[in-house]
Amino acid sequence: MKINLKINNQDKIIDIRPDEMLLEVLRKNGCLSVKHGCDTGSCGACTVLLDGKPILSCSYFAAKADGHSVTTVEGVQNKVEKISKYLVDEGSVQCGFCVPGLVLTTMGMEKELNNPTEDEINHYLSGNLCRCTGYVSHTRAIKKYLEDKK
Amino acid sequence: MIIDEYKKPKTIEEAYSILTTKENSQIIGGGAYMRLSKKHIGTAVDLSNLKLDFITETENYIEIGATTTLRELEINDITNKYFNGIISKSIKNIVGVQLRNIATVGGSIAGKFGFSDLIAALSVLDSKVILYKTGAVNLLDFINKKHNDVIEKIIITKNNLNADFQSIRNTKTDYAILNVAVSKHNNNFYKIAVGARPGIAICADKAESFLKTVDFSKENAEKAGLIASEEIKFTSNFRASAEYRQELCKTLVSRAILNINC
Numbered sequence: 001m002k003i004n005l006k007i008n009n010q011d012k013i014i015d016i017r018p019d020e021m022l023l024e025v026l027r028k029n030g031c032l033s034v035k036h037g038c039d040t041g042s043c044g045a046c047t048v049l050l051d052g053k054p055i056l057s058c059s060y061f062a063a064k065a066d067g068h069s070v071t072t073v074e075g076v077q078n079k080v081e082k083i084s085k086y087l088v089d090e091g092s093v094q095c096g097f098c099v100p101g102l103v104l105t106t107m108g109m110e111k112e113l114n115n116p117t118e119d120e121i122n123h124y125l126s127g128n129l130c131r132c133t134g135y136v137s138h139t140r141a142i143k144k145y146l147e148d149k150k
Numbered sequence: 151m152i153i154d155e156y157k158k159p160k161t162i163e164e165a166y167s168i169l170t171t172k173e174n175s176q177i178i179g180g181g182a183y184m185r186l187s188k189k190h191i192g193t194a195v196d197l198s199n200l201k202l203d204f205i206t207e208t209e210n211y212i213e214i215g216a217t218t219t220l221r222e223l224e225i226n227d228i229t230n231k232y233f234n235g236i237i238s239k240s241i242k243n244i245v246g247v248q249l250r251n252i253a254t255v256g257g258s259i260a261g262k263f264g265f266s267d268l269i270a271a272l273s274v275l276d277s278k279v280i281l282y283k284t285g286a287v288n289l290l291d292f293i294n295k296k297h298n299d300v301i302e303k304i305i306i307t308k309n310n311l312n313a314d315f316q317s318i319r320n321t322k323t324d325y326a327i328l329n330v331a332v333s334k335h336n337n338n339f340y341k342i343a344v345g346a347r348p349g350i351a352i353c354a355d356k357a358e359s360f361l362k363t364v365d366f367s368k369e370n371a372e373k374a375g376l377i378a379s380e381e382i383k384f385t386s387n388f389r390a391s392a393e394y395r396q397e398l399c400k401t402l403v404s405r406a407i408l409n410i411n412c
Binding site: 001017018019021040041042044047050053054055056059060061063064066105108109123124125126127128 | 151152155156158178182185245246247249252
C-alpha cells in the first residue's frame, strides 16, 4: 500500500507493507538517526516527533502515520547540536545511542510544558532509557538548556 | 504480526461493517501492544479518521472518545478534576510519554490486558463502554463478555466520589506488579479493584462487604486489605511471585483506603 508522509518537511509517497512499523520505514528512507533499540516499546531510542509529539516509531504502524508529519534528528540539526552541547558538557553521553530519542523527547517537552520543574522533566523523559551514564547528568543538562533558553 | 490489509474507514458504520463481514478483521487502537502479538490479521481497522479523540463533560457524565490517547487523558483538566485525579494517577507511569501518545483508551479497554492500570481505575468508577450497535455496557460486563462491535466512547458518571490508585513496579516505567484502585461512594460503600495479579482487575467483594459493616479506622483498613488478599487469586510470572503479590495486596488496599479517608 502507498502512504503520504511528510518526513522532515519533505512530502513523500512511500510504498509500505500494511504491517510495517514506522521505524523500519524511516530507516529505509535514510533516517538512520532513528535507532532500533528494544523493539518492544520500552527504551525510547526510536523516538520521533509525529505532528510535534514524541512517539515510539517501533510501536507505531506506518500506515497509521499516513497524512502526518514526522520529524527526526536529520530534520532539526541546529536544534540537536544546541541540545547536544549541553549533554556533552554535563557528561551525559557515552555511546550516544539514546541521544537522538532523548533530544526529540526534550523538544516535545519544550512544546508541551512551560517552565517544567525537575520532577516534571524527569517524568517527561522517563521513557528514554540510558544504560551508560545514568540520568542525573541528563537532567542537569536539560535543566541548564531550558534555563539558558529563557 | 502479519496484516494483510489496513483500512481507515470514514464512518463508524463502515468500521463496523468491515469488522463484522471481513474474515480475521480486528480494530487496532494505538497498535502499540497489538504489534507484539503473533496474530495474523486479515483486515486491520484503524479508527483514526472517525473523530473519536475527545474528552468532554456533560451535566452527568465525563465522555472519553475511543481514540483519545492515554497522554491526552493524563493531562486533561476534566479528568483531573474528578475522583481525586485517579485516572491520571493510574496511567501516568505507563512506560513513557511516547507510548502514552500512542496507546488509546479504546485499545486499552478492548485489549483487556491483565496489567492494565486504566481498567483497574475505571472499575471502581461508574464506567460504561458505549458500543456502536450494542449501546451502553457496564465496564465489568464488557470485560467479561466478548463483543464484536466498535467502541465509540467510555462514559463515567460524575458522582464526586473519593478514589485512590496504588501500584508497585520494579522500575518506574515498568508494568505494575500489582495495581489497586479503591473508591468510596457514600457512607461506607467502597469499591475495590485489584489488577496486574497478573490477571485483569477484579473486585474484592468480601473486603467491600466487610467495610460496609464497620466504621473507618486504620485497623479496619488493614483488615480489609487482609480480606482482599485472601479472596483474590494471584499467580506468579517473571515480574513477581503469587506470594509477593498477595503480601502487596494487603498493603496497597489498606493504603488506598487510608488515603481516601485522610
